[in-house]
Amino acid sequence: MHTPETTATVGVGDRDRLLGWLMLSPALLYILALVGLPFVLAIALSMTSATVGDPSIHGFVGLQNFVHVMHGSAFALALRNSVIVTVATLFFTLVLATGESELLARDFRGKWLIQILLILPWAMPVSLAGVDWLWLLDSEFSPVDWLLRQVNLLGPGTPLGPANHLYYYGKEWLGLGSIVTINVWRLLPLATLIVLAGRTSIPQDIYEQAQVDGAGFFRTLFRITVPALLPILMVAGMFTALLVFGDMTVTALTTRGGPGYATQSLPYWAFLKGIEGGALSEGAAVALFMFPLLLAGAVLALRIAYRAESQGDRP
Amino acid sequence: MTRVLRRLGFYLALLLFTLFAVFPIVWMIITTFKQDGDLYDIANNPFLYNLPPTLKHVTFLFTDTNFPKFLWNSVYIGVIVVIITLLLSVPAAYSLSRLVGSWGERSGVALFLVYLIPPTLLFIPLYQIVTFLHTSNTVWSLVLVYPTITVPFCTWLLLGFFKSMPRELEEAALIDGCSRWQAFVRVALPLSMPGIATCIVFAFALSLSDYIYATVFVSSAASRTLSAGVPSELIRGDIYFWQSLMAAAAIVTIPLAVAYGLLFDRLVKGFQTGSTGGGDAA
Numbered sequence: 001m002h003t004p005e006t007t008a009t010v011g012v013g014d015r016d017r018l019l020g021w022l023m024l025s026p027a028l029l030y031i032l033a034l035v036g037l038p039f040v041l042a043i044a045l046s047m048t049s050a051t052v053g054d055p056s057i058h059g060f061v062g063l064q065n066f067v068h069v070m071h072g073s074a075f076a077l078a079l080r081n082s083v084i085v086t087v088a089t090l091f092f093t094l095v096l097a098t099g100e101s102e103l104l105a106r107d108f109r110g111k112w113l114i115q116i117l118l119i120l121p122w123a124m125p126v127s128l129a130g131v132d133w134l135w136l137l138d139s140e141f142s143p144v145d146w147l148l149r150q151v152n153l154l155g156p157g158t159p160l161g162p163a164n165h166l167y168y169y170g171k172e173w174l175g176l177g178s179i180v181t182i183n184v185w186r187l188l189p190l191a192t193l194i195v196l197a198g199r200t201s202i203p204q205d206i207y208e209q210a211q212v213d214g215a216g217f218f219r220t221l222f223r224i225t226v227p228a229l230l231p232i233l234m235v236a237g238m239f240t241a242l243l244v245f246g247d248m249t250v251t252a253l254t255t256r257g258g259p260g261y262a263t264q265s266l267p268y269w270a271f272l273k274g275i276e277g278g279a280l281s282e283g284a285a286v287a288l289f290m291f292p293l294l295l296a297g298a299v300l301a302l303r304i305a306y307r308a309e310s311q312g313d314r315p
Numbered sequence: 316m317t318r319v320l321r322r323l324g325f326y327l328a329l330l331l332f333t334l335f336a337v338f339p340i341v342w343m344i345i346t347t348f349k350q351d352g353d354l355y356d357i358a359n360n361p362f363l364y365n366l367p368p369t370l371k372h373v374t375f376l377f378t379d380t381n382f383p384k385f386l387w388n389s390v391y392i393g394v395i396v397v398i399i400t401l402l403l404s405v406p407a408a409y410s411l412s413r414l415v416g417s418w419g420e421r422s423g424v425a426l427f428l429v430y431l432i433p434p435t436l437l438f439i440p441l442y443q444i445v446t447f448l449h450t451s452n453t454v455w456s457l458v459l460v461y462p463t464i465t466v467p468f469c470t471w472l473l474l475g476f477f478k479s480m481p482r483e484l485e486e487a488a489l490i491d492g493c494s495r496w497q498a499f500v501r502v503a504l505p506l507s508m509p510g511i512a513t514c515i516v517f518a519f520a521l522s523l524s525d526y527i528y529a530t531v532f533v534s535s536a537a538s539r540t541l542s543a544g545v546p547s548e549l550i551r552g553d554i555y556f557w558q559s560l561m562a563a564a565a566i567v568t569i570p571l572a573v574a575y576g577l578l579f580d581r582l583v584k585g586f587q588t589g590s591t592g593g594g595d596a597a
Contacts, residue, residue, distance in 0.1 A: 016495055020414025023406035027466055030403055031429060034463045039432050041440035100332050116576025118336050123572035127526040127542045128564040135557055136339050143342055143361040197586035246433025249526040267435030274439045275531055287436040294431045
């Protein structure tokens with residue numbers, strides 16, 4: 001412990017710090033160049049009159065683009081739907097992930113096969129999942145409609161009738177419900193992985209003690225598992241929320257925002273305006289509306305996670 | 316009695332979760348092998364083969380579409396992105412956990428801030444950057460931007476890994492006369508292999524899954540990826556090549572699901588250290 005090199009390891013020595021910055025800088029520079037710079041560019045762009053035809057950043061128009069997009073009829077619906085879809089997906093995903101991880105924390109025969117089947121939705125690229133669900137809930141050939149007709153829930157003279165089809169993507173609330181279902185379906189495996197990681201680090205003897213004390217399944221779940229899982233549920237929730245809120249793929253491939261603007265979302269509206277419609281600056285303005293909402297959500301989640309952790313729920 | 320009920324409840328719940336996960340996939344696989352006359356007859360039971368199954372639409376996918384090209388592009392981009400991601404995030408995570416002091420240890424939050432800027436917020440300015448660099452319409456535009464998704468995530472995951480690793484191991488190596496760099500390469504790196512494996516899986520999955528960049532930056536079919544290419548090639552206006560679409564989705568999904576499923580426990584471990592590490596930093 002007396003050579004210069006080893007004293008350097010006790011604190012952080014100058015040479016270590018230099019090496020540290022050398023090792024950090026490639027990633028840092030990359031992120032600054034391709035996340036930081038575009039973010040600033042997005043803000044700059046949103047205050048100009050740039051279009052696909054004339055993409056240069058001049059012609060400063062201040063907040064005019066923001067005011068303009070906010071007055072469009074699509075914007076309010078897109079904002080509302082983005083929030084509704086994210087909150088609903090978050091709720092169902094976290095509840096189901098807690099349940100699913102509770103099952104997978106146990107050992108049973110054929111578990112490896114079940115794990116493959118349960119992770120299937122997450123293995124599928126989002127756009128292909130969108131196409132799969134587009135066909136699954138097809139207006140004419142949906143097998144879900146067929147099953148409902150077989151059990152006399154759909155069709156003339158039935159509770160969901162009189163039509164023979166539900167037209168999932170052609171109606172406002174059914175469309176939003178379908179989008180939520182698809183998002184829960186595709187993100188549940190990831191959320192379960194994360195929650196399971198937290199679940200398996202809860203010491204087993206707490207459960208044995210609970211069993212000795214005669215606590216039932218639900219009592220154990222709500223008194224021990226959920227409080228101990230709170231920090232990791234926040235992590236899982238944050239990933240889920242970011243992946244839903246920032247996603248346009250599911251909407252783009254299923255409802256396409258319709259009917260009218262009834263199932264429009266902020267990211268897809270930004271895409272339609274900025275790229276398809278050619279109004280780059282207005283698209284950037286719509287996309288920027290996502291940021292304060294994401295920031296608020298993240299701050300909230302981090303606070304809850306931090307509080308739960310500092311209260312010492314974890315041994 | 317309660318024991319039997321509990322077991323029953325357990326398997327019932329497991330069955331429901333599995334059904335929810337596989338139902339759309341089963342439908343996809345059934346569709347793949349259906350003849351047109353069978354598929355588009357509303358009177359048929361859609362889950363059965365009312366006419367003999369056919370491989371016609373799978374063959375069509377490989378011989379009459381750009382699907383093989385998309386498959387190749389996706390794998391090619393995925394592999395390069397994985398390599399770039401590891402080269403950037405492994406040293407960065409080690410540096411943050413060990414070398415740059417207390418500031419670095421709190422960087423879990425900073426990494427999360429990068430996630431708060433999703434691709435749908437960045438695609439318009441990035442489109443301009445990609446055009447400016449003359450890479451639009453090539454696979455290189457995607458190779459350039461995909462690490463913006465993978466690097467923050469993998470750095471965060473690895474940060475947790477390195478933090479959970481006892482410092483004494485590297486310090487022993489330093490006492491034995493290794494330099495810090497050698498301690499990193501010979502001691503820390505081999506121990507972080509499970510974390511690196513998780514990163515490889517996630518980086519590949521994330522780059523495969525992207526739709527928005529692939530759609531906006533690349534418009535020529537020859538450079539498209541699976542995510543963007545399959546829907547645009549097999550949905551032509553009002554005509555949907557359903558069987559081929561489902562075949563494409565199945566061919567991509569099933570091998571990946573088997574790989575992820577077999578790596579399941581390892582992925583959970585990756586999140587265990589990763590996420591609690593991120594949580595501490597919060």
